[in-house]
Amino acid sequence: MAILSSGDLLGLSSVSSSTDAGKPWYSTVRRCGQLNFNESDPLTVDIDAWMDYWVSLKVNAVMIGGGGIVASYPTNVPYHHRSQYLGSRDLTGEAIAAARKRNLRVIVRMDCNYAYQDALKAHPEWFHRMPDGSPRLELEASYLYKTCLFSSYFTEQMPAIYRELQQRYSPDAIFTNGWPGTAALEVCHCVNCKKIYQEQTGGVPPATTNAKSPVYRKYYKVYMDRIIEIWKLWDSTAKEKNPEAIYFGDLGGAGLQMMKDLKPIGDIASWYAGDHQGRGGANVPIWECAAQGRIAQSVMGGKTVTNIDGAYSDSQPKWRHVSAPAAEINLWMAQVAACGMVPWHHWLGARPKITAGASLQKTFMGGLRRMRSISAIVSRCLRLLYFIPRAPSLFIVRKGQAKES
Numbered sequence: 001m002a003i004l005s006s007g008d009l010l011g012l013s014s015v016s017s018s019t020d021a022g023k024p025w026y027s028t029v030r031r032c033g034q035l036n037f038n039e040s041d042p043l044t045v046d047i048d049a050w051m052d053y054w055v056s057l058k059v060n061a062v063m064i065g066g067g068g069i070v071a072s073y074p075t076n077v078p079y080h081h082r083s084q085y086l087g088s089r090d091l092t093g094e095a096i097a098a099a100r101k102r103n104l105r106v107i108v109r110m111d112c113n114y115a116y117q118d119a120l121k122a123h124p125e126w127f128h129r130m131p132d133g134s135p136r137l138e139l140e141a142s143y144l145y146k147t148c149l150f151s152s153y154f155t156e157q158m159p160a161i162y163r164e165l166q167q168r169y170s171p172d173a174i175f176t177n178g179w180p181g182t183a184a185l186e187v188c189h190c191v192n193c194k195k196i197y198q199e200q201t202g203g204v205p206p207a208t209t210n211a212k213s214p215v216y217r218k219y220y221k222v223y224m225d226r227i228i229e230i231w232k233l234w235d236s237t238a239k240e241k242n243p244e245a246i247y248f249g250d251l252g253g254a255g256l257q258m259m260k261d262l263k264p265i266g267d268i269a270s271w272y273a274g275d276h277q278g279r280g281g282a283n284v285p286i287w288e289c290a291a292q293g294r295i296a297q298s299v300m301g302g303k304t305v306t307n308i309d310g311a312y313s314d315s316q317p318k319w320r321h322v323s324a325p326a327a328e329i330n331l332w333m334a335q336v337a338a339c340g341m342v343p344w345h346h347w348l349g350a351r352p353k354i355t356a357g358a359s360l361q362k363t364f365m366g367g368l369r370r371m372r373s374i375s376a377i378v379s380r381c382l383r384l385l386y387f388i389p390r391a392p393s394l395f396i397v398r399k400g401q402a403k404e405s
């Protein structure tokens, strides 16, 4: 499946230059590649072919599936679900070895947001609860249950998995897909959370964002403080074996609709991973990616900022098994580069026949001067606490359909 044609963005070089000496390794990354393992990939994946593909795109770092929901290696951590197709393979270990052989930095991709039913039965306290006390199911995979941010799943279970990965593979970084994100806060109704709410907010926050609720406003701080606490904990865990290793989280694909306060995250984060993979529909302007990137740059103050794009069709309906048009991906990457972010190209599953020749290969952000003469000041707190009337769209959704007003 050929997906990308050659683009001609901003430059040539792919590897760190001599001027990068002394800088943290992650500040010199210019391109990233990511392959999400499917659970059945151990049956068929050709690790060397994929790593050769990433090398052909001149990436510096690769994101390799570790686990959290499904372990791609023979984990011994209880309730860390091994891929049922893993057999005698160790996909994580094989991929890390293949990447290192090619002089690529290795980032293990994890997921902390959901776990299987056996974990729910053994540790009901790990899980997010609905107002009626029932566990919350994942919408697309109804055999998975959402975990509670305020539970020991985040302070004990995930660190135990990270330590196992560190001991076996010593990755350069650990990344959590989908957490903390920048979308609206969620409210869990588990026993532990109710206790925390009562003690720290004086009540129970409303289930949805409600700026008029004084309880919700207090809850916003409690929630953000917990994100910072967990981020710091995981970063210190990542450094236990290798002081140069880092943890960083997924800071979302919500475009300009970000609801979480990015400033305290930017203060502690070594790497901002935007996850704005595409327009998600025809009525989103192509420049929205760059607008999000400018906000990321403002809170990171020169530290590493990347943005993930998707090789799949991120349109309506979202077809994860259909490739996006090459022009769409090229323009999105151009936007990533235009605001000084590092492109991070990702594939879902190892099945597609991969081909070289991507715009990523010709994209270089080293020493890029951001080309802008105007700036926007956006307050995350204003966005959260006050409802803003939706601006009229200037874009026609599709020929023959009504224009938004």
Ligand SMILES: [Zn+2]
Binding pocket: 127, 128, 129, 148, 149, 150, 151, 188, 189, 190, 191, 192, 193
């Ligand atoms: Zn809870």
